Amino acid sequence: MAEPTLTEVFGLGASQTDAQLIISKADLAAVGLTPAANNRAEQLFVALLLKVQAYLNPTSQETNPDIQIIIEEGTFPSIVFRNNQNYRQTTYTVNLQKLDNSSAIDPDDY
Secondary structure, three states, X not given: OOOOOHHHHHOOOOEEOOOOEEOOHHHXXXXXXXXXXXXXXHHHXXXXXXXXXXXXXXXXXXXXXXXXXXXXXXXXXXXXXXXOEEEEEOOEEEEEOOOOOOOOOXXXXX
């Protein structure tokens, strides 16, 4: 198999130059984002997490061993109490896998 492509991971509207990564908000609508001119940073981060997790997951890795990053949703959400309110907390695990040749995380290794 081949390394995951930009469009497989980030959506059909994804592209890049030597200076920019462009991800279409329309591609993030499939995971629940309502695209707007003023989306909050956390909204965009969660949409990206969910979009990427849809492709970079253990099931995809089983069919494509070139996938080196997997994202897994935790089994059970929990309730945390802060600011006098209950919040539902969902945990995601990000696993970075590379050949064992150094201990440092370097984006160029993935």
